[in-house]
Amino acid sequence: MPDFLEKLGGNALYYINQTGRMGVFLFYSVISILRPPYKIFPAVRQIYVIGTLSIFVIIFTGAFTGMVLGLQGYHTLRKFGAEGLLGSAVALSLIRELGPVLAALMVTGRAGSAICAEIGIMRISEQIDALECMAIDPHKFIVAPKFIAGIISMPLLTAIFDVIGILGGYVVGVKLLGADEGAYFSSMYKDVDFQDVYMGFIKAVCFGFLIILITASKGFYVHLEKGGGFGAEGVSYTTTSAVVMASVTILLFDYFLTSVLL
Amino acid sequence: MSTQPVIELIDVWKSFGSQQVLKGVNLSVTEGKTTVIVGASGQGKSLIVRHILGLVKPDKGKVLFCGKEITGVSKKELMEIRMNFGVLFQNAALFDSMTVYDNVALPLRERTRKTEREIGKIVHEKLAIMDLGGNDDKYPAQLSGGMRKRVGLARALVLDPRIIFFDEPTTGLDAAKSRELYRVFYQTQARLGYTAVIVSHDVPKVLKLADYVALLHDGAIRDLLTPEEFQLSQDPVIREYVETTMGPLYSSKMEDAI
Numbered sequence: 075m076p077d078f079l080e081k082l083g084g085n086a087l088y089y090i091n092q093t094g095r096m097g098v099f100l101f102y103s104v105i106s107i108l109r110p111p112y113k114i115f116p117a118v119r120q121i122y123v124i125g126t127l128s129i130f131v132i133i134f135t136g137a138f139t140g141m142v143l144g145l146q147g148y149h150t151l152r153k154f155g156a157e158g159l160l161g162s163a164v165a166l167s168l169i170r171e172l173g174p175v176l177a178a179l180m181v182t183g184r185a186g187s188a189i190c191a192e193i194g195i196m197r198i199s200e201q202i203d204a205l206e207c208m209a210i211d212p213h214k215f216i217v218a219p220k221f222i223a224g225i226i227s228m229p230l231l232t233a234i235f236d237v238i239g240i241l242g243g244y245v246v247g248v249k250l251l252g253a254d255e256g257a258y259f260s261s262m263y264k265d266v267d268f269q270d271v272y273m274g275f276i277k278a279v280c281f282g283f284l285i286i287l288i289t290a291s292k293g294f295y296v297h298l299e300k301g302g303g304f305g306a307e308g309v310s311y312t313t314t315s316a317v318v319m320a321s322v323t324i325l326l327f328d329y330f331l332t333s334v335l336l
Numbered sequence: 337m338s339t340q341p342v343i344e345l346i347d348v349w350k351s352f353g354s355q356q357v358l359k360g361v362n363l364s365v366t367e368g369k370t371t372v373i374v375g376a377s378g379q380g381k382s383l384i385v386r387h388i389l390g391l392v393k394p395d396k397g398k399v400l401f402c403g404k405e406i407t408g409v410s411k412k413e414l415m416e417i418r419m420n421f422g423v424l425f426q427n428a429a430l431f432d433s434m435t436v437y438d439n440v441a442l443p444l445r446e447r448t449r450k451t452e453r454e455i456g457k458i459v460h461e462k463l464a465i466m467d468l469g470g471n472d473d474k475y476p477a478q479l480s481g482g483m484r485k486r487v488g489l490a491r492a493l494v495l496d497p498r499i500i501f502f503d504e505p506t507t508g509l510d511a512a513k514s515r516e517l518y519r520v521f522y523q524t525q526a527r528l529g530y531t532a533v534i535v536s537h538d539v540p541k542v543l544k545l546a547d548y549v550a551l552l553h554d555g556a557i558r559d560l561l562t563p564e565e566f567q568l569s570q571d572p573v574i575r576e577y578v579e580t581t582m583g584p585l586y587s588s589k590m591e592d593a594i
């Protein structure tokens with residue numbers, strides 16, 4: 075029993091410690107973003123890496139999500155004779171929930187893992203120490219551009235996801251299953267409010283921020299990670315754990331944000 | 337030693353888990369002079385340098401830079417102190433997703449307001465000194481160990497630092513290259529008058545460059561001596577080190593002297 079308690083306490087302390095580290099990491103990152111000089115090019119480059127390179131995955135998953143929504147929605151709504159609401163059902167699910175969440179999960183898998191591994195390798199090969207010794211702030215140099223890019227990219231990727239999804243629902247619902255074309259768009263036009271778009275936007279921004287915070291800080295402190303081994307193994311363990319943590323956090327925050335914004 | 341030490345370690349202790357690595361290190365580095373730290377592998381030479389750079393906090397004891405405790409200063413002050421530093425890590429620590437050129441140019445781009453043309457001129461000059469012309473577009477992974485080291489040296493020297501830290505600068509270089517490198521150190525030291533802390537195994541050769549030699553043995557600095565005093569020291573530990581590293585030529589000379 076004491077053994078068990080000791081382990082429990084140790085783990086609790088470790089997670090409190092890790093949360094504290096993330097707080098410190100966030101603090102220094104925000105300061106480094108706010109402090110001049112402001113360099114545009116590194117952020118643009120990261121927007122390319124995090125955003126542009128994710129577009130294909132986003133289009134692909136967006137299309138299939140919309141298509142399956144069209145399929146399911148059509149058959150369910152037909153039972154109630156409400157096929158005419160298909161457009162608004164697809165659009166609202168996408169804009170409020172599925173767009174931000176699925177886009178965030180995709181970006182976590184694609185870009186988040188890469189960020190964690192990249193920064194982790196820089197840490198274990200002493201590149202971050204080298205930056206510090208050159209009096210170059212690693213938060214400013216490595217992390218700040220990624221934060222800016224994450225916060226800018228996520229809403230844009232989400233918007234792409236939503237639009238493609240709505241088109242996917244249209245193709246399946248209207249073209250394949252024969253729902254009414256006019257009703258598809260007019261119901262959407264009638265039922266989707268600014269409030270819904272706003273909610274999706276806020277979620278996307280928050281998720282973008284969370285993805286970078288979790289994956290970048292895990293990579294930055296890879297040497298303090300517990301139970302992950304060293305070197306390449308440590309980085310791979312930490313990357314996996316960062317992706318899991320970011321995904322879970324996104325789903326948790328999705329619930330809280332929805333309950334606050336609704 | 338007439339001038340006040342720029343760097344002082346006072347009774348520095350450091351352990352990792354159950355391994356007590358540093359056991360009361362005392363060392364002072366004099367302004368404008370070259371201090372060489374020698375000692376067997378795994379004794380903690382790199383660790384001493386990491387303490388001075390403020391990358392590691394001692395368990396006990398103090399690391400002073402110009403009389404200020406380096407672990408006590410704010411992040412901003414530490415940054416200002418490090419503006420004076422030029423550092424070569426033992427593994428070179430090059431930025432592995434940047435080319436050789438970008439590696440050396442980075443401190444200039446981030447820390448100065450020079451134009452890309454001025455930067456290019458300085459970078460090429462430093463690379464030429466290190467005999468690395470024509471390697472601009474290579475990545476660190478495409479270089480040999482010795483070349484990486486020389487890129488690291490070019491990067492450390494590119495801002496004409498006031499204090500340089502070189503961790504085993506010549507390990508992995510052939511004899512001719514390391515002799516050439518010592519010549520470069522000697523010339524730049526004469527020109528810039530920087531303070532140098534060099535960790536090295538290359539014992540007879542590096543002594544020519546040194547103003548002071550410190551032997552790290554069993555977690556403590558055995559003594560801080562001039563190269564001549566070092567070679568003739570009667571301290572049994574230093575004597576054994578000198579004999580094993582310099583071979584019978586030097587030891588027999590010593591025996592003659594006795």
Ligand SMILES: Nc1ncnc2c1ncn2[C@@H]1O[C@H](COP(=O)(O)OP(=O)(O)O)[C@@H](O)[C@H]1O
Pocket residue numbers: 352357375376377378379380381382383384
């Ligand atoms: N981060 C660390 N964690 C655990 N042990 C370390 C760490 N850094 C150094 N050591 C230990 O400290 C000792 C000295 O290391 P180092 O300074 O690299 O030796 P040297 O440069 O003299 O060859 C070694 O035994 C090494 O195992």
Ligand SMILES: [Mg+2]
Pocket residue numbers: 381382383426503
């Ligand atoms: Mg070493």
